[in-house]
Every structure is written in structure tokens, then in C-alpha cells.
Amino acid sequence: MYCPGNVFPAYQLAGYWVEHSDIGGLSHYSVFSCRDASRCLAGDPGQCNVGRTGRACADCFRGYASDVDGSCKPCDALSMWPFLLLPIVMLGLLPLLVAASILMSRARRVAVSIFIVCVIFGQLVVCLQSLEAIYQFEITWIDPARAVLSSLAIFSLDIEFSCILDPQSHVVEYGSQLLAYPAVLLGTVGFWLLARWVKRPISFNSFLNLHGVLLVALLTAMSLTAMRPFQCRPNPNGLHTMSTRTDVICWSPEHGPLVVLASLGILAYPVAILSTIAFLTWKYPTWLRSGGGLEVLEKYKFLFGRFRPERYYYALLLSAHNMVVALIPAALVAAPALQVGIMGAVICTKLTAQSLLWPWRSDVANYNDLVLSTALLILLLLASPLLRLNQTDTSFLVAVLLACVLCVLPLAALSSACMAVSVRLRSQSKYDAFLCHHKAGAGALCRFFKLIVHKYGRMNIFLDSDELDDLARIFEIVSSDTRCLVAVLTPELLQRMWCAGEMTSARKYGIPIIPLYCDGFAFPDEDCINKIESVWTEEQQYTLTSHGIAMEDIKATYRHISTLEGYALSRHSSLEEQERLVLDVAAAVLRGARRADVAPQGSVSSARILLCSTEREPEAISTVLILQQMVQQQLRIATFRVRSLKDIAAASSASFALVLLSKGVLEDPDFALQIGQMRAQALSFVPVNDGTFQFPPSDFYMQAGESCGLDVYVWLLFSGGGGRRGRAWPKCRAQLGKGLPGQPV
The missing domain is CATH 3.40.50.450 (Rossmann fold)
Structure with missing residues (x-):
């Protein structure tokens, strides 16, 4: 406010609202910041734009709605569109679902096209919600960006109810916003039951996927709505008011019911949704491994169907990102200078992860996500000069963070260089296990072994059909790049020259050998071992000798393997039994590693x-x-x-x-x-x-x-x-x- 002095009365400046009271013959003034400068005009204390009332000119009179110039005008049909949107969604959502299901069941090409379009529009909806969060920053937005961004408030139902409710009905307004999704849920349940009654049933999986799509896509908006009462910003008088309802003083009696509703809303929406997604992501690999679990996954296509199978966890990462985006306006409302920087860092992190993982099932969706994230970063850069930075404490905090970032730059480069050098110089085995096998007798078995190990965890396995590009290096790989050798003992393995050389190289260089006994294998007696050279031609014996492998070494190796405890595999056993044995061998290779639980095959x-x-x-x-x-x-x-x-x-x-x-x-x-x-x-x-x-x-x-x-x-x-x-x-x-x-x- 401005005080001209002498006998002239004080008056408020534009963008501020002054509450005037007389106490003991003295004038007391309390200055509040308005949500939008155009709502509070310069003039006498307490003056508002046309049609506005309440503290900080926060409300319109009943029957009036906000206009673009900050005033309030009588409600018309256009002002009622947010209230008409909910019934339209309830009446139109499930019929659209039915039509989409019919189209997707008739032609695969149509189904794929509909899927791609839905994913792209879902990305757009998430991006628009991020824009809504950015709009709540302490930035002096200018037209036409302000007009466009203000219209995005419909996602979190940050709309005025003055057309149908009296001013100061904050609990009713906020409660209605929190109950919007339950209303949609009840409406769609009624339609679902009606469809079953008229013998045109909609599958429960389709119904569940519909609401899953809504909850995942609107997580940011729901989080913004739930956290709104905690979004309190300071005023010149030292009090804090809600950013969206500037007539509500934070932690006052009128603010208490809103806090209770907000706490329930946070538990019901962001916490419950993110916890459910985390649980489903944790269970996904188990369900995928079992036949029965695949039926369960049909219910959650809305979550995992958008991404490539190996990037299933990106659903959790993306949801966590959307949650953090909603947290920034509420958590940093007292430090507006940090809002743009933190939001930029969050978007950069998401952009980097998306570029490295390339998670979306469709390349078009990946490129679209890149473009949308880049556009958000550009918007933040362009809006940063408009940030209202007038607080000394915040400026000091920004200066400290800038200094930290400048120090991190050379430290990050130095750490990366040291890590690269240490990895190169540290002696380590390239392969955890080397599968020594006879291709005709165990080629498919070794492929199955590698497939199961990768199904349940991470382990670098050498399989010659995948890794070997030079047969002359086979013994060198065993001696220098292998941590453990698994000898897949089939009837003809010991008669194969290369297999004999692999096992002998492992014994000579101290590489542990784990025998895997297969159907029909029996160790030769001592007489057969002593005559093993008769199995190979002179040329084959010369090849072994040229690699430093003598016949006596091979005989000693065979005698050594016969004394080792191994694992017996029956290929006629069930899938679960074979998987369990493969994981036992893998745990023995890793020496003490906990064996993963085997998923049931299903009925x-x-x-x-x-x-x-x-x-x-x-x-x-x-x-x-x-x-x-x-x-x-x-x-x-x-x-x-x-x-x-x-x-x-x-x-x-x-x-x-x-x-x-x-x-x-x-x-x-x-x-x-x-x-x-x-x-x-x-x-x-x-x-x-x-x-x-x-x-x-x-x-x-x-x-x-x-x-x-x-x-x-x-x-x-x-x-x-x-x-x-x-x-x-x-x-x-x-x-x-x-x-x-x-x-x-």
C-alpha cells in the first residue's frame, strides 16, 4: 500500500488488497496479495474489481463468473461448461469404450492404430497437466499464454462455483472436487450393469482398464487437487493464504476442514494410485513367468501394455515423475525462485531416461514424448525472466545452489574419468558361466539354461553360438574371461575334442567346474579314460597340443570331474523342476547368491x-x-x-x-x-x-x-x-x- 502522508488517506496498490480496521481510534492495515493483479484495483483499501467480493477479492458474487480482465460478469451458458463436462464424460465414456472394443476386435490394423492414437493423446494429457502445474508458479504470465494456461485448470477442477454456490462455500467446493472421480466411477458402474442387464455385457477387464487409464493419465491433476489446501503462500502482513483461494488464511479454523479433506484425498488418490502401481510393477515379473499370471496381466494392460516388455518398470517411473511434478508447486510455494529450476531438473531427468530407455511400444510415441518434454523445457526457459523474484532469502538460496552446481560440474567429470579407469584396470571375468556342451546333444538344453537364467535375473553366460567369433580363442576365453565352467555332461561330451580342451583349460587355470549330469550319461571307467586319445585323429590331437593341452592333462581332468559333486537334470521332468535346477546351478556359479523363487507354470x-x-x-x-x-x-x-x-x-x-x-x-x-x-x-x-x-x-x-x-x-x-x-x-x-x-x- 501507499501512504502519501499528512492528512491524505492511505490506499492500496494494484495486485494487493488491504483490510482496514479501527482499534482504539487507531487505523490498522493488513495487506494481502491477490491471486491475480487484475482482481484488486489500486484505490481505497478493500477495493475490488467489478463483481468481486471477499478477502483478496477471491470470490465472485453468486450468479457471476470471472472474466479475462479480472472482473466478474453474470453467468451465461459458456460459464457453465465445466459443470456440463462431468455428465458428458459419464454418458459418453463407456459407449466410446464399447465402440473401440468392437473396432479393435475386428481388425488388427485398426486396433494398432487406435492404440497408438490413444497413447499419443494420453501423453498430451499428461503434458497439459504439467503445464497446469507450471501455471501455478510465481510467474507473471502474459497473454495469450495466460489465457491458454488458465483454461487448463479444468483438469484439476480448479474452477469457480460462484455460478451455483454462495461465496465462502469452500468446504462444499473442495469436497465436490474430490468426489468428481467417484461420481464418474458410480456412473460408469451403472452403465456397466445396464449393459449386462440388456444382454450386451462389457467385460470386467475392459471396465477395469478404462478406469486404470483415467487414474494413470490424471494422476498429476488428482495430486494437484489433493494438495491444494497445503499450497500456502506468504503475504506482506506475515500471514499465509491458500494460493488458489486467497481468502482462506492457512491454519485458521476455516482452513482446518480443508486440511482434513486434503489428507484423505492424498491417501485416496496419489498415495493409493502410486502404491498400487508400485505393487503391480513388483509383481509383474512373477506373473509374466507363470502361465496363470498371464491371465492376471490381462487386467492391467492399461499400465504395462503401453511399453515394451523389457521396459515394464517405466510405468512406475512415469507415474513417480507425474507425482513429483504435482508436488513442486505445493512444496516450493514459499521459494518461488526454485520452482523453475527444480521443475526443469525433473523434466530433464525424465527426458534423459526416456531417451536412454526408449520405453514406449511405438516409435511414434517415443518421438512424441521427446517433442512434448522438449517443449516444456523451452517454455520454462522462456518464462524464467517473468519469475517474481523479490525475496532476499530466496535469492541467497538460489545463489548457494548455483555455486553447488558449478562445483559439481568438474567433480562429475573427474569422478567419471576415475570410474572408467578403475573399471578398465580392475581384473574381472567377462563371463559368469561358460556352458561346455556337445551341440547335438545339449544345444537346445543350453539355450534353455540361458533363457531361464535371464528370465529370473542377470548373469553373463558364454554360449558359443551367441558369443564365439573365433574358434581359436575358445580356450583363452575359458582361462582368462570365465568365472566358472558348467560341464553339461551328455553321453558324447567327453569324446568331443573342443569340449575336452575347454574342461582341461578350466582345471589348469583354477576355474571352478560344476558338472551337470543329463539323461543317459555315465562316466567312463579307468580303462576308457586311459585310451581316450584313440577317439581323436592325429590332427585333432595336434590341435590340442598346439594350445598347450596334453593328453595326460585331459585324463587328469576327467578323473577330477568324476570326483566333483554336481547336479542331475532329467529332461522328462516338469518345467518347474527344470527351472528350479537351473537356478540352483546359477546360484552355485555365483557362490552364495540367493536362488530366485520359481514361478508356477499354471493350470x-x-x-x-x-x-x-x-x-x-x-x-x-x-x-x-x-x-x-x-x-x-x-x-x-x-x-x-x-x-x-x-x-x-x-x-x-x-x-x-x-x-x-x-x-x-x-x-x-x-x-x-x-x-x-x-x-x-x-x-x-x-x-x-x-x-x-x-x-x-x-x-x-x-x-x-x-x-x-x-x-x-x-x-x-x-x-x-x-x-x-x-x-x-x-x-x-x-x-x-x-x-x-x-x-x-
Whole structure:
């Protein structure tokens, strides 16, 4: 306020509201800051713009609404649009959901297009809410930015109720804002029940995903609404008032009910939503590993379906970012100079994480997110000169933070350089485990081993088909780059020259060896070990000798391995048992590491895809297990490896069968019975050749015809395995097909 002196009365300046009172014949003035300078005109104490009333000119008279010039005008149809929006949302949201579900079920191309459009508009909604949070900073916004940003208050329902309520109805207004989402929930529940009553039911998963999308997308707005009563800013008179309702003095009796409602709102919205997302993110890997868990994940497509499978955790990171964005205006309301800097740091962190992780399922969504985040940063840079920085304490704090940042710059560079040098100079093994195996006898098993280890954790495994680019370095890799060697003992492993050299190199250089005993393996007796050189040609023996590996070293290694305690693996056991043994071996490699809990495979009754092959060939079994993991991970569909006719009979939900054709599979009578049973249940077949399948000789077909199995094989191989095979195979092959052989028909 301005006091001209002498007998002239004091008057208030624009942007401030002065409360005048006489106490004991003396004039007392209390100065409040107005939310918008145009609301409080310069003049006599307590003067407001036209149509305004209350402390700091915060309210309009009943029947009036705010205008762009700070005054209040009589309410018209345009002023009522925020109150008409809620019923429109309630009446239109579920019909749109039904229409979208119909379109997405009819054509995959349409479904993908709708998904991408929804993700992009969801990113835009989140960006607009960030703009709403930025609009609450102590910045002197100018038109047209001020007009655009002020309209975004609809997201957090920061709207005036003066058209329908009397001024000072703060509890009713704030309670209505907190109850907006429950009202939408009740309305959509009613529509959902009505759809079930008229025999046009909407699935519960669709209903749940709809509200999940709303809660995740509007987390920032809900957090802003819940924290509004705690957003108190100082006034020249030393009192604090709410930033959005400047007529409410913080921690006064009229502020108490708002604080209680806000505490309940914080627990009901941001805390509950973020806690639920954190729990679902924590459980996601467990659900993904188990067949039964995939059915649970169908309910949470709104959360994880937007991102690539390996970036599922970005849903939690993004939600935490949105929560922090909403916290900044409330937490830093007393330090406005920090608001722009902290918000810029938060957006930069999110932009960096998004650029490194590239998390969105669609590249278009990734690029769109980059553009939106960059636009927010540019807006902050352009708005920073408009920041109202007139507090000495805040200026000092900013100066301290700037000095800290300047000191961090050289320290960060020095720390990075030291870390890089220490990592280079520190001796460490490149591979945690080296899988020594005979490719024909355990190639698929080792692939399954590596797949399961990576499914449950992190471990660097050497598998020659993935890592080896120079065969001459194989023994050097064992001796210098390997922490532990896992000897996959199959019947012919000890007769393989390269495998013998790998195990011998490990023993010579003190690398621990863990034996993994497979079906059919038995250690040779002492006489066979002494004659082991007879297995290899002179050229092979020379190759070993040139690498410093003598025959006596190999014999000593074999005797050493025979004394070691190892692990026995039966490939005919269940998936859970094989996974448990693989994790036991991995824990032994890491020496004391806690073994991860094995996820249950799930019930065969819930499986939608069955996998079938012969049980005679161990490698065929391992290949089927690999296919099961790949299908389940890529398609998010519950799968089950059938081992008996009882499994097939119990598969009430199955519609497809993935049949692995391997060497000798058609000669297995149990396989023929399983194919016949699945044919009787009208399953659609997808035959897959593992590369070893060959058609049997002609006499086989005579025997198969006599045993009534020929028609089953002809139907499987030549008729396509059902009418839908032609459509099912390209989809599965597109998801699985890195290196999978084509069907042999």
C-alpha cells in the first residue's frame, strides 16, 4: 500500500488488497496479495474489481463468473461448461469404450492404430497437466499464454462455483472436487450393469482398464487437487493464504476442514494410485513367468501394455515423475525462485531416461514424448525472466545452489574419468558361466539354461553360438574371461575334442567346474579314460597340443570331474523342476547368491496354446520348453507343454497347438495318440520344424496305416492342421521367428 502522508488517506496498490480496521481510534492495515493483479484495483483499501467480493477479492458474487480482465460478469451458458463436462464424460465414456472394443476386435490394423492414437493423446494429457502445474508458479504470465494456461485448470477442477454456490462455500467446493472421480466411477458402474442387464455385457477387464487409464493419465491433476489446501503462500502482513483461494488464511479454523479433506484425498488418490502401481510393477515379473499370471496381466494392460516388455518398470517411473511434478508447486510455494529450476531438473531427468530407455511400444510415441518434454523445457526457459523474484532469502538460496552446481560440474567429470579407469584396470571375468556342451546333444538344453537364467535375473553366460567369433580363442576365453565352467555332461561330451580342451583349460587355470549330469550319461571307467586319445585323429590331437593341452592333462581332468559333486537334470521332468535346477546351478556359479523363487507354470485348463512333441528325444523336449517361453513372453498368452492325454483332455480353454517336428517324431506312437486327441478337440495346429525332421521311409507309412495312425499324420502335415492354421502360423512366426525353421510341408 501507499501512504502519501499528512492528512491524505492511505490506499492500496494494484495486485494487493488491504483490510482496514479501527482499534482504539487507531487505523490498522493488513495487506494481502491477490491471486491475480487484475482482481484488486489500486484505490481505497478493500477495493475490488467489478463483481468481486471477499478477502483478496477471491470470490465472485453468486450468479457471476470471472472474466479475462479480472472482473466478474453474470453467468451465461459458456460459464457453465465445466459443470456440463462431468455428465458428458459419464454418458459418453463407456459407449466410446464399447465402440473401440468392437473396432479393435475386428481388425488388427485398426486396433494398432487406435492404440497408438490413444497413447499419443494420453501423453498430451499428461503434458497439459504439467503445464497446469507450471501455471501455478510465481510467474507473471502474459497473454495469450495466460489465457491458454488458465483454461487448463479444468483438469484439476480448479474452477469457480460462484455460478451455483454462495461465496465462502469452500468446504462444499473442495469436497465436490474430490468426489468428481467417484461420481464418474458410480456412473460408469451403472452403465456397466445396464449393459449386462440388456444382454450386451462389457467385460470386467475392459471396465477395469478404462478406469486404470483415467487414474494413470490424471494422476498429476488428482495430486494437484489433493494438495491444494497445503499450497500456502506468504503475504506482506506475515500471514499465509491458500494460493488458489486467497481468502482462506492457512491454519485458521476455516482452513482446518480443508486440511482434513486434503489428507484423505492424498491417501485416496496419489498415495493409493502410486502404491498400487508400485505393487503391480513388483509383481509383474512373477506373473509374466507363470502361465496363470498371464491371465492376471490381462487386467492391467492399461499400465504395462503401453511399453515394451523389457521396459515394464517405466510405468512406475512415469507415474513417480507425474507425482513429483504435482508436488513442486505445493512444496516450493514459499521459494518461488526454485520452482523453475527444480521443475526443469525433473523434466530433464525424465527426458534423459526416456531417451536412454526408449520405453514406449511405438516409435511414434517415443518421438512424441521427446517433442512434448522438449517443449516444456523451452517454455520454462522462456518464462524464467517473468519469475517474481523479490525475496532476499530466496535469492541467497538460489545463489548457494548455483555455486553447488558449478562445483559439481568438474567433480562429475573427474569422478567419471576415475570410474572408467578403475573399471578398465580392475581384473574381472567377462563371463559368469561358460556352458561346455556337445551341440547335438545339449544345444537346445543350453539355450534353455540361458533363457531361464535371464528370465529370473542377470548373469553373463558364454554360449558359443551367441558369443564365439573365433574358434581359436575358445580356450583363452575359458582361462582368462570365465568365472566358472558348467560341464553339461551328455553321453558324447567327453569324446568331443573342443569340449575336452575347454574342461582341461578350466582345471589348469583354477576355474571352478560344476558338472551337470543329463539323461543317459555315465562316466567312463579307468580303462576308457586311459585310451581316450584313440577317439581323436592325429590332427585333432595336434590341435590340442598346439594350445598347450596334453593328453595326460585331459585324463587328469576327467578323473577330477568324476570326483566333483554336481547336479542331475532329467529332461522328462516338469518345467518347474527344470527351472528350479537351473537356478540352483546359477546360484552355485555365483557362490552364495540367493536362488530366485520359481514361478508356477499354471493350470493346463487355463492354457490357450498347447505345445507337443516326442518325449523320446531329450533335445526335442528342451526345444519345446524354449518355444513355450518365447510364445508366453511375446504373445502374453498362457501356454502349456502336454505330456499325456490327460493334459490334453483338461485343456478346456486351448484353441491352438504348437507341434514340434523333430527327428523320429512320427515314429513315436504316444505322439500319434496326442495328435489324434488334439484333432478330436478341434484345435488348430502350427507345425514347427526344429531342423532335424525328415520324412520316414516308405515302409513306415505301411505300418502307420495298419495302426490307424496314417490319417492323423496326413491331416497334420498336408491338410494344414485345421482351417485356421494359415492365419495362425504367420502371426506366431512373426513373433517367434528369429532363426526358427519353417514348416516342412
